[in-house]
Amino acid sequence: MSLNPVERFVSGLARYVAIAGGLALVATVILIVLSVIGRALIPLGLGAITGDYELVEAGVGFAVFAFLPWAHLTRGHAVVSIFTDMAGPRFNAWLMVVCDALMLAVAVFITWRQALGAMDKFAYGETTLLLRMPLWWSYTAGLIGAVTFVLVAAYLLAVSLSDAATGRQPQAGQGAVH
Amino acid sequence: REVTLRIHQMLPAQATIPADAITPWAAAVEEQSGGRIKFELYPAMQLGGAPPSLFDQAKDGVVDIIWTVLGYTPGRFPKSEVFEMPFLVTTGEATSVAFQKYVEANAMDEFAGVHVIAVHTHGPGLFHTKDPVNKLEDLAGMKIRGGSRVISDMLSRLGAEPIGMPVPAVTEALSKGVIDGTTIPWEVTPSLKVAELVKNHTGFTGEYGLYTQTFGFVMNQDSYNNLPDDLKAIIDANSGVETARMFGKVMDAGDAGGLAIAEGLGNNIITLDAVETARWKAAAQPTIDQWFADMDGQGIDGRALYEEAQSLVAAESSL
Amino acid sequence: MSNIELGLLSFPVILILIFLRIPIGLAMLAVGIGGSYLITGSFNPVMAQFKHLTQGTFASYSLSVVPLFLLMGQFATLGGMSAALFKAAATWMGHRKGGLAMAAIGACAGFGAICGSSLATAATMGQVALPELRKYGYAGGLATGTLAAGGTLGILIPPSIILVIYAILTEQNISKLFMAALIPGLLAAIGYMITIAIYVRINPESAGQVERAPYSERWKALAGVWPVLVVFIVVIGGIYGGVFTPTEAAAIGAAGTAIISLFNRSLTGKNFIEAILSTASSTAMIFLIVLGAGALNGFLAMSQLPQVSAEWVVAQGFNPWVVLIAILFLYLLLGCVMDSLSMILLTVPIIFPMVTALDFGLPPDEFAIWFGILVLIVVEVGLITPPVGMNLFVINSMAKTTSLGQTYKGVLPFVASDLIRTAILAAFPALTLYLVRLLY
Numbered sequence: 001m002s003l004n005p006v007e008r009f010v011s012g013l014a015r016y017v018a019i020a021g022g023l024a025l026v027a028t029v030i031l032i033v034l035s036v037i038g039r040a041l042i043p044l045g046l047g048a049i050t051g052d053y054e055l056v057e058a059g060v061g062f063a064v065f066a067f068l069p070w071a072h073l074t075r076g077h078a079v080v081s082i083f084t085d086m087a088g089p090r091f092n093a094w095l096m097v098v099c100d101a102l103m104l105a106v107a108v109f110i111t112w113r114q115a116l117g118a119m120d121k122f123a124y125g126e127t128t129l130l131l132r133m134p135l136w137w138s139y140t141a142g143l144i145g146a147v148t149f150v151l152v153a154a155y156l157l158a159v160s161l162s163d164a165a166t167g168r169q170p171q172a173g174q175g176a177v178h
Numbered sequence: 179r180e181v182t183l184r185i186h187q188m189l190p191a192q193a194t195i196p197a198d199a200i201t202p203w204a205a206a207v208e209e210q211s212g213g214r215i216k217f218e219l220y221p222a223m224q225l226g227g228a229p230p231s232l233f234d235q236a237k238d239g240v241v242d243i244i245w246t247v248l249g250y251t252p253g254r255f256p257k258s259e260v261f262e263m264p265f266l267v268t269t270g271e272a273t274s275v276a277f278q279k280y281v282e283a284n285a286m287d288e289f290a291g292v293h294v295i296a297v298h299t300h301g302p303g304l305f306h307t308k309d310p311v312n313k314l315e316d317l318a319g320m321k322i323r324g325g326s327r328v329i330s331d332m333l334s335r336l337g338a339e340p341i342g343m344p345v346p347a348v349t350e351a352l353s354k355g356v357i358d359g360t361t362i363p364w365e366v367t368p369s370l371k372v373a374e375l376v377k378n379h380t381g382f383t384g385e386y387g388l389y390t391q392t393f394g395f396v397m398n399q400d401s402y403n404n405l406p407d408d409l410k411a412i413i414d415a416n417s418g419v420e421t422a423r424m425f426g427k428v429m430d431a432g433d434a435g436g437l438a439i440a441e442g443l444g445n446n447i448i449t450l451d452a453v454e455t456a457r458w459k460a461a462a463q464p465t466i467d468q469w470f471a472d473m474d475g476q477g478i479d480g481r482a483l484y485e486e487a488q489s490l491v492a493a494e495s496s497l
Numbered sequence: 498m499s500n501i502e503l504g505l506l507s508f509p510v511i512l513i514l515i516f517l518r519i520p521i522g523l524a525m526l527a528v529g530i531g532g533s534y535l536i537t538g539s540f541n542p543v544m545a546q547f548k549h550l551t552q553g554t555f556a557s558y559s560l561s562v563v564p565l566f567l568l569m570g571q572f573a574t575l576g577g578m579s580a581a582l583f584k585a586a587a588t589w590m591g592h593r594k595g596g597l598a599m600a601a602i603g604a605c606a607g608f609g610a611i612c613g614s615s616l617a618t619a620a621t622m623g624q625v626a627l628p629e630l631r632k633y634g635y636a637g638g639l640a641t642g643t644l645a646a647g648g649t650l651g652i653l654i655p656p657s658i659i660l661v662i663y664a665i666l667t668e669q670n671i672s673k674l675f676m677a678a679l680i681p682g683l684l685a686a687i688g689y690m691i692t693i694a695i696y697v698r699i700n701p702e703s704a705g706q707v708e709r710a711p712y713s714e715r716w717k718a719l720a721g722v723w724p725v726l727v728v729f730i731v732v733i734g735g736i737y738g739g740v741f742t743p744t745e746a747a748a749i750g751a752a753g754t755a756i757i758s759l760f761n762r763s764l765t766g767k768n769f770i771e772a773i774l775s776t777a778s779s780t781a782m783i784f785l786i787v788l789g790a791g792a793l794n795g796f797l798a799m800s801q802l803p804q805v806s807a808e809w810v811v812a813q814g815f816n817p818w819v820v821l822i823a824i825l826f827l828y829l830l831l832g833c834v835m836d837s838l839s840m841i842l843l844t845v846p847i848i849f850p851m852v853t854a855l856d857f858g859l860p861p862d863e864f865a866i867w868f869g870i871l872v873l874i875v876v877e878v879g880l881i882t883p884p885v886g887m888n889l890f891v892i893n894s895m896a897k898t899t900s901l902g903q904t905y906k907g908v909l910p911f912v913a914s915d916l917i918r919t920a921i922l923a924a925f926p927a928l929t930l931y932l933v934r935l936l937y
């Protein structure tokens with residue numbers, strides 16, 4: 001399968017962002033394990049990692065945002081296709097366009113609101129409880145995944161539009177195997 | 179014209195403040211308005227979001243009115259935070275009135291964008307622990323849940339391991355040994371079954387308790403501005419110092435109920451004597467000094483605010 | 498239109514969107530946002546809410562357990578533990594009539610103990626057991642039906658992602674729910690084995706003969722599953738014993754299964770990336786649905802529908818048991834076309850207040866646990882009920898020579914076994930609550 005440059009860029013970006021999210025998740029695992037060990041060894045003078053709850057939230061939050069574009073690109077979201085399978089390919093092609101347009105709208109909405117949320121947190125100077133980490137940091141980290149999500153959604157909409165207009169069979173999967 | 183106002187908060191409907199303060203407050207306003215103001219009460223975050231987002235929900239108009247813990251958004255209310263300083267609190271009633279007056283005089287800018295109905299505090303928070311805390315040293319290495327950043331800072335200076343977790347998680351964490359104890363006022367202990375889970379409770383001699391937390395009962399500014407003048411007047415008549423006093427009194431009544439349950443269970447209720455209490459106050463002083471330094475960094479005269487808070491609390495407590 | 502009518506109307510609208518193949522999370526988001534607009538008469542509240550709702554949902558300590566359990570399942574899949582489990586079960590029971598299929602069920606139960614997802618369990622065990630079942634002459638439908646049903650043990654036996662979500666929705670204690678799931682999960686495994694025994698007695702030609710393994714081989718194979726046992730005891734024992742929170746347990750489980758697969762040399766750079774990307778897909782799918790449910794539930798609460806419908810059910814004076822049966826039946830019906838997690842997130846906010854208002858002679862906490870387990874079982878039946886059963890699709894796609902029709906037919910006896918078990922657990926709440934009462 002030959003990839004055009006746009007496709008290569010978008011899928012590569014989604015993949016790397018998802019891997020970055022996965023590494024954040026792995027880092028969270030390591031952090032938790034160390035914290036639990038430290039807590040178990042309090043009698044030996046060790047202790048839990050200060051602010052472990054906050055760090056877990058920040059790490060997992062970044063990861064989930066980073067996973068969104070990958071799931072959309074690979075058509076990983078849960079769908080019910082039993083009824084639409086009975087309809088013809090043209091109907092399904094245009095349905096895909098509607099779906100992708102709705103997903104793009106939601107991706108833009110989430111990203112736009114998240115950015116405003118980040119600005120609020122910056123303006124109010126809110127921090128986490130123990131580490132006093134500025135909250136706008138994790139909001140902004142989430143934006144990395146969110147912006148990628150918008151790019152992927154726009155790209156997929158373009159693909160499904162051209163598929164529907166030209167009557168080509170969609171190359172992307174028919175939906176999730178979840 | 180009739181208005182319906184949505185009130186959102188994080189506790190279940192039967193908890194002390196929702197049941198004994200917010201619901202009666204709403205009923206009084208409805209009645210005084212001849213039914214022209216109606217309230218819909220949404221307990222337990224039913225309208226969505228996490229508790230720290232409550233204040234913004236009122237500010238941004240997601241809902242009309244919210245009740246929240248100001249400490250859930252650390253860093254956002256630096257001037258109000260002075261009331262979380264150790265050994266500043268007396269009773270819920272006196273401290274709430276003092277806090278309301280303090281905020282009106284010094285910290286209204288922190289509430290820009292919302293209409294303040296009342297702010298208040300709870301009664302003195304104390305230690306509830308598996309193993310007894312009879313002296314400062316007993317706290318060493320104990321995993322203690324603290325509710326705000328000031329409390330957490332103080333706990334680590336006192337030698338404990340502060341664990342930050344939301345109030346509803348305390349019951350399971352205590353029963354599972356994830357924490358060895360928690361700092362909360364008596365008022366919260368019945369709903370969290372704390373007196374069943376731990377057998378030791380440590381408070382202090384004298385008028386002053388260990389700490390308190392601050393709460394806001396606030397309204398979206400547009401929701402308030404859009405009321406006709408006569409309805410605004412009814413909200414105003416149910417705002418301010420007397421409303422703060424009512425919330426504080428409800429907290430004090432809750433404290434009495436919680437204490438009675440622990441006594442009924444035959445728990446070990448420790449009151450540290452004057453000498454030991456003085457040691458704790460000395461050990462907590464660096465937390466206050468650190469707060470002064472933090473405030474200096476933000477261009478706020480923390481010491482002056484602290485002294486004003488002290489004198490307001492003393493005056494309201496007739497000390 | 499009144500707010501309650503809006504709330505009621507939202508359900509057919511969501512179902513239509515879902516049936517038009519709109520991703521379920523997306524449909525819930527769209528209806529939640531649109532519904533809030535109709536009730537408040539303005540987009541401002543919902544726009545303001547989304548400044549913090551997404552971050553609050555994604556960066557949540559209690560939900561962080563979900564990707565961590567998924568990661569644990571991925572590493573467990575890599576680590577070759579499915580093969581070791583099947584081998585051990587097969588040496589002990591394989592020589593019996595239908596024994597190899599029973600062994601597959603046993604191995605699924607074992608894998609379910611370290612994996613929180615049904616699909617992962619079905620897919621992993623399918624890869625290992627399907628070729629063996631076919632090699633020893635098991636009929637196509639029996640083989641695929643067994644593995645599709647066995648896959649549901651991934652959720653029924655703790656840890657279980659669906660139970661985590663239910664616990665968060667209904668504010669119940671996760672470890673109590675995990676504990677309550679244990680006996681029903683074991684009953685499921687036993688029920689499936691009995692089903693297989695009856696099936697091969699009626700259709701003797703559907704299962705071939707496997708040689709009896711010597712005891713030396715049996716003990717050796719059994720010794721090969723110790724890593725599974727260790728991980729299960731540390732993770733589930735740690736949660737039960739209060740050594741750590743579910744999130745911590747999931748992280749330790751992920752670390753443990755990763756270490757095991759490192760030692761097996763089955764964890765390479767390449768499949769590590771694959772494990773991450775697979776976790777990424779499932780995590781994003783779940784969180785989009787959770788976010789959609791957050792938007793939808795805020796709107797439903799404002800519509801007052803949950804409250805009013807609960808009051809209505811009580812006022813009608815229905816027999817609680819009739820209501821319960823009707824609800825379980827509704828889940829079975831929905832399960833024919835929808836996946837379990839979406840069903841739970843879509844319905845529990847309305848159904849739970851309704852059933853909680855009824856009197857089943859149980860204290861509220863115990864009721865919530867028992868009801869949660871019953872719902873868990875019926876939504877899991879949905880994974881194996883034709884026409885849309887995700888486990889059926891996953892297994893069928895692996896069995897090249899078995900038609901989907903054969904798989905549909907092969908799974909029906911297992912569905913029957915699920916229904917009988919549901920009836921037993923509904924009639925005797927004590928079965929579900931026994932361990933919780935014993936240990937709390």
Ligand code: NA
Nearest residue numbers: 609651654656
């Ligand atoms: Na499981």
Ligand code: NA
Nearest residue numbers: 832833879885
């Ligand atoms: Na199904």
